Amino acid sequence: MTQTVHPYALELKDLRKRFGKTDIIRGIDMAVRPGERVGIIGPNGAGKSTLFNLISGRFEPSSGEILLNGYRVDGKKSFEINRMGLSRSFQITNIFPRLSVFENLRCGVLWSLGYKYTFLKFLLDLDDANDRAETLMEMVRLDKKRDTLAMNLTYAEQRALEIGITIAGGANVILLDEPTAGMSKSETSRFIRLIKEVTVGKTLLTVEHDMGVVFGLADKIAVVVYGELLAFDTPDAVRADARVQEAYLGSVVAQAQAEAGH
Amino acid sequence: MARTTKRADVYVFKPVNVGRIILWSLYALILIVVPLIFDSSLSQTLLSQMGIAIIVCLSYNMLLGQGGMLSFGHAVYSGMGAFLAIHTLNRVTDGLALPVSLIPVLGGLASAAVAVVLGWVTTKKAATPFAMITLGVGELVWAMALMFPEFFGGEGGVSGNRVAGSKVFGLTYGPQIQLYYLIAVYTFICTALMYAFTRTPLGRMLNAVRDNPERVEFVGYNTQVVRYIAFVIAAFFAGISGGLAALNFEIVTSEVVSGYRSGAYLLFTFLGGATFFFGPILGGILMVLAFVLLSEFTKAWLLYLGLIFLLMVVYAPGGVASLIMMNLRLAMFGFLRKLWVSYLALFATALVALCGAAAMVEMVYHLQLNLALGPELVFMGASLNAKGLNSWFGAAFVMFTGLGLFELCRRQFVRDWGDIQEDIEKEIKRREAAL
Numbered sequence: 001m002t003q004t005v006h007p008y009a010l011e012l013k014d015l016r017k018r019f020g021k022t023d024i025i026r027g028i029d030m031a032v033r034p035g036e037r038v039g040i041i042g043p044n045g046a047g048k049s050t051l052f053n054l055i056s057g058r059f060e061p062s063s064g065e066i067l068l069n070g071y072r073v074d075g076k077k078s079f080e081i082n083r084m085g086l087s088r089s090f091q092i093t094n095i096f097p098r099l100s101v102f103e104n105l106r107c108g109v110l111w112s113l114g115y116k117y118t119f120l121k122f123l124l125d126l127d128d129a130n131d132r133a134e135t136l137m138e139m140v141r142l143d144k145k146r147d148t149l150a151m152n153l154t155y156a157e158q159r160a161l162e163i164g165i166t167i168a169g170g171a172n173v174i175l176l177d178e179p180t181a182g183m184s185k186s187e188t189s190r191f192i193r194l195i196k197e198v199t200v201g202k203t204l205l206t207v208e209h210d211m212g213v214v215f216g217l218a219d220k221i222a223v224v225v226y227g228e229l230l231a232f233d234t235p236d237a238v239r240a241d242a243r244v245q246e247a248y249l250g251s252v253v254a255q256a257q258a259e260a261g262h
Numbered sequence: 263m264a265r266t267t268k269r270a271d272v273y274v275f276k277p278v279n280v281g282r283i284i285l286w287s288l289y290a291l292i293l294i295v296v297p298l299i300f301d302s303s304l305s306q307t308l309l310s311q312m313g314i315a316i317i318v319c320l321s322y323n324m325l326l327g328q329g330g331m332l333s334f335g336h337a338v339y340s341g342m343g344a345f346l347a348i349h350t351l352n353r354v355t356d357g358l359a360l361p362v363s364l365i366p367v368l369g370g371l372a373s374a375a376v377a378v379v380l381g382w383v384t385t386k387k388a389a390t391p392f393a394m395i396t397l398g399v400g401e402l403v404w405a406m407a408l409m410f411p412e413f414f415g416g417e418g419g420v421s422g423n424r425v426a427g428s429k430v431f432g433l434t435y436g437p438q439i440q441l442y443y444l445i446a447v448y449t450f451i452c453t454a455l456m457y458a459f460t461r462t463p464l465g466r467m468l469n470a471v472r473d474n475p476e477r478v479e480f481v482g483y484n485t486q487v488v489r490y491i492a493f494v495i496a497a498f499f500a501g502i503s504g505g506l507a508a509l510n511f512e513i514v515t516s517e518v519v520s521g522y523r524s525g526a527y528l529l530f531t532f533l534g535g536a537t538f539f540f541g542p543i544l545g546g547i548l549m550v551l552a553f554v555l556l557s558e559f560t561k562a563w564l565l566y567l568g569l570i571f572l573l574m575v576v577y578a579p580g581g582v583a584s585l586i587m588m589n590l591r592l593a594m595f596g597f598l599r600k601l602w603v604s605y606l607a608l609f610a611t612a613l614v615a616l617c618g619a620a621a622m623v624e625m626v627y628h629l630q631l632n633l634a635l636g637p638e639l640v641f642m643g644a645s646l647n648a649k650g651l652n653s654w655f656g657a658a659f660v661m662f663t664g665l666g667l668f669e670l671c672r673r674q675f676v677r678d679w680g681d682i683q684e685d686i687e688k689e690i691k692r693r694e695a696a697l
Contacts, residue, residue: 079478082480082482094476094480096469096470096474099473103466107466107470110463110467110482110483112482117464117487117491118463119463122461123463123465123466169482
């Protein structure tokens with residue numbers, strides 16, 4: 001597939017979203033180059049998750065444009081956006097609880113391999129889908145749990161499966177909504193390594209609360225405060241930005257220092 | 263590279279699933295042999311109806327168990343298939359060159375066509391809105407059945423004669439046994455096709471839609487299209503069952519599209535077990551037994567049925583199939599013999615409680631319906647007086663004694679069951695470690 005690479009994998013132009021009379025996203029402009037890893041931070045209620053929901057088609061924007069690899073996707077359905085090469089994970093684990101690990105991952109790959117809605121082929125004969133699901137299972141370290149129902153996995157395993165389903169379709173833009181939420185410190189660091197490993201070469205946007213995770217994973221940081229993009233730059237530049245410190249990081253740093261003081 | 267070769271080996275040399283072949287052969291064998299064992303005309307009638315019920319319950323479970331779609335209007339599709347089949351049969355009688363044995367397929371196609379039209383609206387939503395829409399569509403078709411007597415036959419229904427057209431292989435389908443074998447062939451093929459469906463990409467995505475529709479939208483699938491296609495396929499099989507019913511009864515009344523009929527499908531698919539593929543097969547058998555035999559046995563049969571349904575929903579939501587599978591698991595680990603005394607005790611005490619309760623139910627029904635014959639009635643060999651204190655007191659005593667003993671047995675059983683499950687978990691861990 002020869003395709004002219006668009007300079008931006010994801011572009012937001014004056015994106016706005018209002019619920020009733022409340023403006024949640026108040027005009028965000030942002031352009032992410034292919035292969036960039038963006039960490040999105042901001043206080044609770046700043047609109048980070050809403051931003052993800054807009055990009056992935058869960059909500060329709062009130063105004064503005066979203067371009068994925070140069071194509072307009074605002075107003076499209078989630079499954080259409082997914083077919084155009086964008087995939088996402090969820091803050092609350094969102095898997096297929098009554099299917100096995102293997103089946104979960106296979107469900108993630110079927111569309112991308114072109115099987116669509118067919119009921120004239122047996123799953124068992126789809127060698128490419130089965131191989132891909134097996135590979136994914138090894139990638140997210142769940143190959144020992146192949147036939148375990150997803151609902152019987154541990155929390156960390158479910159999070160890994162969530163990532164596995166997200167990358168299964170081979171999308172080149174990946175959105176991760178707080179991938180390490182609810183994990184212990186040691187689990188988190190292991191998990192970050194896993195995420196880095198499985199998203200090599202992809203454009204990655206991550207919402208994250210854990211500052212260590214953000215600065216470790218991202219090569220650019222976007223700071224969202226009250227529905228606006230306060231800063232979008234390299235981690236060092238963002239750390240040095242006085243407005244960011246004032247609006248957000250300052251309080252976090254102060255909090256961290258206070259905690260360390262105890 | 264080495265890894266891929268290894269994987270390819272796993273798939274190429276996957277051993278033929280012997281267990282599955284045995285199960286399907288057994289299924290075919292049962293379908294063939296049963297009418298030879300139970301060869302009375304009553305059992306032939308029952309068996310024919312069972313085949314029809316099995317197909318329709320399996321098709322209903324495509325929606326309920328596999329797709330998480332609670333439909334209150336599945337009879338629309340079995341019913342429309344039946345009407346089209348009976349009209350076609352009458353055309354065949356008038357000289358249309360079509361073998362009678364293919365009429366059910368036509369019924370299936372007709373139902374699928376109806377589902378292509380009505381299904382798009384129906385499957386627009388999932389969960390509760392879906393259930394409401396099916397209810398609405400069901401009422402709509404039911405009302406239409408009364409409005410268009412030309413097609414639906416009004417009060418009397420549409421009747422036909424299945425001995426019509428050319429005799430393929432000399433089969434007239436006049437004798438019930440010939441029709442039974444036609445139904446058996448359809449039952450086997452439909453069961454196999456519906457099972458095959460569960461092993462296809464669409465079948466699996468249907469499970470995914472049941473589990474988590476939102477996530478499905480984010481792996482590239484339009485959930486409505488998944489539901490819609492499955493809905494049309496389910497309607498197709500329901501239509502086949504309707505067509506077979508038309509041949510079997512040689513009359514189709516508007517009752518076949520009623521909400522009452524849809525409710526029966528739901529109830530018995532659930533009783534049989536919606537979580538396992540074979541559950542609805544048991545459900546279909548139970549449906550015929552209840553509708554034909556239980557209703558002969560007692561006037562209060564609907565009340566008993568309601569009670570059983572209630573108890574199953576609360577205590578065994580996986581239906582009869584899940585009870586069987588749980589005990590099969592026990593048997594595989596060799597624990598079943600530890601429990602048979604408990605089962606016997608549970609069964610005996612439940613029977614006692616049931617006798618007491620049933621005696622009272624029968625007395626109430628006797629008072630309501632047969633009082634003109636006097637207050638005395640005979641129940642299980644005992645003569646009761648529906649207006650006598652002794653009978654009521656006795657029945658209540660039997661019931662409460664049964665209930666009390668049952669509760670004692672149940673508590674013991676729950677403890678034993680828990681212990682055994684723990685033992686099985688340990689055993690599984692031990693085997694995993696040994697590998």
